[in-house]
Amino acid sequence: MATQRQIHTPLTAEVIASLKAGDMILLSGEVYTARDVAHRRMYEALIKGEKLPIDLQGTVIFYAAPTHTPTGKVIGSIGPTTSYRMDAFTPKLIENGLKGMIGKGNRSPEVVAAIKEYGAVYFGAIGGIAALTAQCVTRMELVAYDDLGPEAIRKLTVMELPVIVINDTAGHDLYAEEQKKWRIIA
Amino acid sequence: MEKKTRKTLRRINVKRITKTVKKLFIEANTVLSEDIVSALKTAWSLEESASGKHVLEKIIKNAGIACRHKMPICQDTGLAVVFVEIGQDVHIVGGDLRQAIEEGVRQAYADGFLRKSVCDPLTRKNTGDNTPAIIHIDIVEGDHLKIIAMPKGGGSENVSAAKMLTPAVGIDGIKKFVLETVDRAGANPCPPIMVGIGIGGSLEQACILAKKALLRPVGLPNYKDERLAQMENDLYQSINKSGIGPGGLGGRITTLAVNVEMMPCHIASLPVAVNIQCHVARHKELTI
Numbered sequence: 001m002a003t004q005r006q007i008h009t010p011l012t013a014e015v016i017a018s019l020k021a022g023d024m025i026l027l028s029g030e031v032y033t034a035r036d037v038a039h040r041r042m043y044e045a046l047i048k049g050e051k052l053p054i055d056l057q058g059t060v061i062f063y064a065a066p067t068h069t070p071t072g073k074v075i076g077s078i079g080p081t082t083s084y085r086m087d088a089f090t091p092k093l094i095e096n097g098l099k100g101m102i103g104k105g106n107r108s109p110e111v112v113a114a115i116k117e118y119g120a121v122y123f124g125a126i127g128g129i130a131a132l133t134a135q136c137v138t139r140m141e142l143v144a145y146d147d148l149g150p151e152a153i154r155k156l157t158v159m160e161l162p163v164i165v166i167n168d169t170a171g172h173d174l175y176a177e178e179q180k181k182w183r184i185i186a
Numbered sequence: 187m188e189k190k191t192r193k194t195l196r197r198i199n200v201k202r203i204t205k206t207v208k209k210l211f212i213e214a215n216t217v218l219s220e221d222i223v224s225a226l227k228t229a230w231s232l233e234e235s236a237s238g239k240h241v242l243e244k245i246i247k248n249a250g251i252a253c254r255h256k257m258p259i260c261q262d263t264g265l266a267v268v269f270v271e272i273g274q275d276v277h278i279v280g281g282d283l284r285q286a287i288e289e290g291v292r293q294a295y296a297d298g299f300l301r302k303s304v305c306d307p308l309t310r311k312n313t314g315d316n317t318p319a320i321i322h323i324d325i326v327e328g329d330h331l332k333i334i335a336m337p338k339g340g341g342s343e344n345v346s347a348a349k350m351l352t353p354a355v356g357i358d359g360i361k362k363f364v365l366e367t368v369d370r371a372g373a374n375p376c377p378p379i380m381v382g383i384g385i386g387g388s389l390e391q392a393c394i395l396a397k398k399a400l401l402r403p404v405g406l407p408n409y410k411d412e413r414l415a416q417m418e419n420d421l422y423q424s425i426n427k428s429g430i431g432p433g434g435l436g437g438r439i440t441t442l443a444v445n446v447e448m449m450p451c452h453i454a455s456l457p458v459a460v461n462i463q464c465h466v467a468r469h470k471e472l473t474i
Contacts (some may be wrong), residue, residue, distance in 0.1 A: 012426050037310050065303075066260065066261050066301070067258045068299040068300065068301065070257070077257050077259070077260065077261045078254070079260060079261050079262075082344065082374045101261065104376065106372055106373060106374070106434075124433070124434075124435075126244055126245075127260075127433070128248070128259070128376045128464055128466045129244045129247075129257065130248070130261040131251040131257040132244060132247060132251055134257065144237055145322075149312045149314070150301050150303070150312075151312075164237075166249040174435065175435070176372050177436075178235075178237070178431070178436025179428070179434070180429065181429065182235060182429035182430075183429030184427035184429065185427075
């Protein structure tokens with residue numbers, strides 16, 4: 001397997017530009033969890049010109065909602081949810097400063113275009129290995145939208161969270177490229 | 187004159203049902219079944235792509251960690267799907283059966299530190315306790331009560347599909363629908379997947395057949411019908427040519443198994459349902 005590259009948040013423009021689809025990354029620093037309803041609220045706030053509960057500039061959002069935290073632990077099990085559900089809201093967030101997203105599954109052409117135009121990156125994390133992924137989270141803090149329960153916006157401090165670059169600023173799509181490579185046409 | 191004897195019904199208290207449901211949902215979410223772990227190890231040995239092998243290694247490692255530390259295997263601890271088989275000689279006492287099942291789910295998701303993942307479809311407001319459960323009840327012969335807890339995640343459910351095919355499309359048409367569904371899903375349902383297929387019945391019955399098909403252990407073909415065993419094998423081969431691979435990152439193993447269940451349908455119809463299951467295939471059962 002290729003070597004994993006260490007990257008820290010906040011993501012700089014240079015780092016983002018250097019990332020290529022297929023790069024295996026160990027991500028450390030702060031990320032925010034936000035999914036469906038949180039995205040809709042932030043999107044609508046941007047449309048109305050209202051303040052967001054988080055500063056999007058240089059931010060990485062992790063599409064995740066953890067299980068309830070057991071006693072004595074930092075966090076329950078956590079992993080990526082399917083990203084396409086956030087596609088309708090994502091270009092607007094990227095336009096307004098969002099730099100990185102961690103999820104799983106392919107993105108829409110509009111999101112891929114926004115990643116290219118504004119210099120952002122979409123990382124894939126392996127889905128369904130949530131007990132293992134939880135070991136990368138050293139701190140969790142509730143930030144906003146408490147009423148959403150598991151889907152609230154939380155700030156996570158992560159240490160060497162393994163992710164892979166799916167969509168880069170050059171417009172490459174790892175899923176499309178790899179699946180084409182391995183497909184057997186009968 | 188024949189003497190009429192009164193059959194004794196077996197009494198089962200709802201408290202026992204609540205306790206069983208709770209135990210099964212916690213166990214299903216923390217302990218991956220042996221047949222799935224075994225299938226993942228086989229997939230690893232068959233997989234040719236480096237990233238595919240890497241994903242499978244992590245999946246197997248995670249299952250071990252989840253079991254040892256009693257942590258949920260996946261953060262999506264699912265909608266609580268429950269299959270209940272009640273023998274017709276059983277008498278449920280002490281309360282309402284459905285409420286007892288719901289209470290078992292409520293307790294599992296609270297005490298088991300599972301995630302509450304149920305909401306109003308329109309407002310999206312979380313119901314707060316992972317109820318209501320999806321309960322399927324069958325009355326069967328005998329005096330036993332069997333409960334199957336099947337936490338079903340949203341990602342794989344979202345890429346599932348059902349269609350009323352035109353009968354003229356035949357077996358080839360059914361296979362085409364299945365392959366299109368899997369292709370469209372791509373990386374989204376966390377491959378390697380399992381595919382449950384229901385053919386026949388009515389629209390909703392085909393869906394229930396497809397979900398029940400997912401309960402069959404990996405590696406067991408449909409022994410009842412040779413045509414279906416053949417279809418299962420054909421589709422297994424075809425899906426694993428798709429190139430999607432573990433995690434959708436390209437590879438040889440996209441599905442661990444394809445299970446087909448079938449029943450007769452209307453002479454004008456060909457209902458087909460495709461229920462996709464991710465690699466965190468969870469179900470535990472107990473017969474009281």
